[in-house]
Amino acid sequence: MNPAILGTYQGVSCELVVSEDGVSITRTQDGVNIALTVLGGDSMGTLFLPYHQITAIDFKPYKFPFDGYILFHALGLPDIVGARNCFNFGDKKMNADYERIADEIRRHVHSFSCNDRQPLKASVADELTKLKDLLDAGVLTQEEFAQQKKRLLSS
Template sequence: MDFWGWVLVIVVAGLGIAIAQAIAVSNKKKAMEEELESLPDFSPTQKIMGNNGDTGLAIDEERKKVVLIKNGPTGVALKPITYRDVLSSEIFVDGETVTKTARGSQLGGALIGGLALGGVGAIIGGLSGKTRSSEKVKRVDLRITVNDTKSPLHDINFMDIEGKKDGIIYKSAMDEARHWHGLIAVLIKMADNEDARKEGDETPLQASGDITSSLADELSKLSDLRDKGVLSDEEFTIQKQRLLS
């Protein structure tokens, strides 16, 4: 076989692999859609299936519910939560946080820094210089942190192929990521506003009791996070001091 014959074989093989991957991702998204439709007491008003078909997200605005969707080896897993359990939303570009919204109250206000970035802070710092100077981008992800010590992070991919910052692929991915980041920011704001109204309605005696109970609960959750390895001993000490100050 001559040179051009081999070139043709390689091109055809590459196209075949690309088509097979596209079909696999499409099937994964379809499976997530079907599983979501079967979920009781949830009617999605907005939903997104990640670019790679591994994760997704849906919102029921009337019921004020959020569903985190994961597609793994054992099938599709759905985790319904209330909007009050959403602690933060971040957009990552090649591992660097470009924008972030977090709860201003509850456990989220005290833990969000360590919980969302503590495990990947070194990676983000190492990538930040390269990302700023590069005209190309490989990944765009949205990270949602929720009030769940067993599985606090939920990442949704919007782009996983290299593209230029002024290219249509990157711009489209960022537009969609910003849209969902904005939606989560609205939910976070609603939860913060409700907390503020409840605090305003409390009598001093009630507030004192609730604060004591809340503090004990948050310290217990901090200890649990440390025991599970989510927080290091140093991070635990820092967050504990913030709660007690």
């Protein structure tokens, strides 16, 4: 990791900490950490993402009236601006700095070889649920569903 970008950055109701191990996003209110649960069960406290779990990073510069953001994608997290895996900022003067930070983090994430990444396997139950959805949608026939189900259950 480039030591020049390590540190803490203040955003709009959030704080981004870039460390050697990963990034942390903390939701704040008037500078105070908030750890509350909102509708849908999304925890709004601190989220830590190790670099090896980040799958992609989106950067959008600030352009009045919309905040800029760095959105960190990872399995199991929403791809929604404003979610707990999103760092929002509201200062146009910081666009270049935050874009550089996003690029450095992106480079660091991509520097992990495929061997360093730990593959995340879907559970058999998750796969069966997907197959059932395909059956219900008419994509699979009952016979195809039964074959795939048998294959999953025997592995």
